[in-house]
Amino acid sequence: MENTLIENTLxxxxxxxxxxxxxxxxxxxxxxxxxxxxxxxxxxxxxxVIGTFILSNLSxxxxxxxSYDLVWSYLVPLAIPLLLFNANLKKIIKEAGPTLLAFxxxxxxxVVGTIIAFSIIPLGDEGWKLAGIFCSTYIGGSxxxxxxxxxxQLQSTELLVAGVAADNLIMTLYFLVLFALPSVKFLKRxxxxxxxxxxxxxxxxxxxxxKNFNMLDIGKALSISFIICAxxxxxxxxxxxxxxxxxxxxxxIVMLATFAHNFxxxxxxxxxxxxxxxxxxxxxxxxSANIAVVxxxxxxxxxxxxxxxxxHLIFILIGGKIFKLDLAEIVIASNANMGGPTTAAAMxxxxxxxxxxxxxxxxxxxxxxxxxFIGVAVGYWLK
Numbered sequence: 001m002e003n004t005l006i007e008n009t010l011x012x013x014x015x016x017x018x019x020x021x022x023x024x025x026x027x028x029x030x031x032x033x034x035x036x037x038x039x040x041x042x043x044x045x046x047x048x049v050i051g052t053f054i055l056s057n058l059s060x061x062x063x064x065x066x067s068y069d070l071v072w073s074y075l076v077p078l079a080i081p082l083l084l085f086n087a088n089l090k091k092i093i094k095e096a097g098p099t100l101l102a103f104x105x106x107x108x109x110x111v112v113g114t115i116i117a118f119s120i121i122p123l124g125d126e127g128w129k130l131a132g133i134f135c136s137t138y139i140g141g142s143x144x145x146x147x148x149x150x151x152x153q154l155q156s157t158e159l160l161v162a163g164v165a166a167d168n169l170i171m172t173l174y175f176l177v178l179f180a181l182p183s184v185k186f187l188k189r190x191x192x193x194x195x196x197x198x199x200x201x202x203x204x205x206x207x208x209x210x211k212n213f214n215m216l217d218i219g220k221a222l223s224i225s226f227i228i229c230a231x232x233x234x235x236x237x238x239x240x241x242x243x244x245x246x247x248x249x250x251x252x253i254v255m256l257a258t259f260a261h262n263f264x265x266x267x268x269x270x271x272x273x274x275x276x277x278x279x280x281x282x283x284x285x286x287x288s289a290n291i292a293v294v295x296x297x298x299x300x301x302x303x304x305x306x307x308x309x310x311x312h313l314i315f316i317l318i319g320g321k322i323f324k325l326d327l328a329e330i331v332i333a334s335n336a337n338m339g340g341p342t343t344a345a346a347m348x349x350x351x352x353x354x355x356x357x358x359x360x361x362x363x364x365x366x367x368x369x370x371x372x373f374i375g376v377a378v379g380y381w382l383k
Contacts, residue, residue, distance in 0.1 A: 003245040019069050023287070026051040027279030029288075044275075045142055045223035045282045046168040049161065052286035053294075060232060061287055068284040075277045076146055077233070077246060079252040081225040082274030083143050087369040088261040089254065092362045097100025098325050099359035102316055102333030103366065109315025110138040111335060111378055113308035118382050121304045129154045130163060130301070132379020138308055141276075141340025141364065146281060147250065151243040157288035158297070164285060166301035171338060174309050178331050178347065187327055191320065195328035195353045213269025221270035228252050244293060247373060254369045312337065332356045336363035 011018050030048030033039035039047055055061045093100065123130050129152040134147035145167065149160055152226040181187060182196050213221075232249035257264045313334065320330040328351070336344035341364025348356040 009062045010060045013062040016067045023280050023283040027283045048282045049286035052283045053289050054289045057291045071284040077229045078225050079274040079277035081228045082270045084253045084271040085264045087254045087257040087365050089258045092366045096359045096362040099329045099333050102325050102330045103363040106316040106318030106334050109312035113311030117304050117307040128379050128383040131382050132375045135378045136371045136375025140367035144371040147246050147372040151246045151376045152379050153243045158290050158293035161289035162294045162297040165298050166305050170305040191327040211376050217268050220267050229347040277339050283338050288353045328353050332360045340364045
């Protein structure tokens with residue numbers, strides 16, 4: 001994060017309690033607003049970023065403060081393992097079925113799209129970092145946007161916020177495209193549509209086996225995540241490689257979730273705690289943004305993101321056609337690439353594709369597990 005500047009704001013940069021209270025409150029507001037009719041058209045992340053962005057640019061809160069650095073340095077790494085407690089790679093490979101194949105084609109399309117977009121659109125000195133971040137988020141989701149930004153050491157919060165704005169705008173439009181694809185006559189003629197023709201009403205909770213988590217689960221989840229972060233950053237200090245801490249933490253939790261899946265699978269609610277921490281991070285990012293920079297850089301990043309997703313869609317459709325995949329499987333896999341397990345499962349439920357809810361969650365979780373590594377690798381390769 002950037003150095004703290006002296007600003008004339010209603011809440012001063014050294015008023016840590018007030019600033020943390022604002023960040024958490026706006027983050028929780030985003031979660032609440034996402035459930036409303038008007039907020040459902042945007043994600044909780046977008047609402048949160050907009051909230052603190054407005055407060056910052058109205059000089060109510062500062063654009064730079066030690067509290068924001070605290071969020072970046074500690075809450076973001078802590079959120080990563082919490083979101084990956086269910087990243088059991090053996091289960092994903094075994095149970096995701098044809099949706100996993102479509103997901104892999106979508107991931108390849110994202111990598112190719114990133115390389116093409118980077119070669120066409122000038123993004124400045126830190127363009128390779130932005131490319132890696134966008135590649136990561138369109139294989140995994142918003143969690144990987146944050147993790148890749150930390151791993152690639154992108155220090156410009158204005159670029160981060162402009163990226164979030166562009167990412168979420170193009171993602172909203174792409175959601176509409178995905179919802180429309182199963183109704184396109186040309187695609188219906190050329191792809192299997194078994195899922196679309198066999199829809200049924202069902203209770204999503206029966207599919208996901210969602211359990212209420214208790215105080216012991218919260219304690220286990222947080223203590224394990226703190227330990228993993230401590231070990232991960234200690235290992236990163238030994239390597240001396242900047243940004244490697246996030247990658248080591250991700251590798252540790254994925255291995256543990258895979259080989260000790262019985263233990264980790266019994267801990268409920270870790271992902272919910274992780275999502276709340278990510279909300280606080282996005283609140284800090286929104287607060288750090290300068291409106292002039294966002295308006296200047298945002299449109300370029302929108303075109304950049306649109307080009308990546310266009311290539312991604314072409315690849316996943318071609319791959320689906322070659323391997324005779326169902327159109328619904330392709331749509332859900334693409335959603336898992338772009339938005340992660342939550343949005344992919346939500347689309348499967350909304351479309352009443354009962355048999356695709358679990359594959360949606362599994363593929364989205366796989367994206368969380370691997371996307372940061374792929375995005376960082378692509379970024380350094382483009383550098």
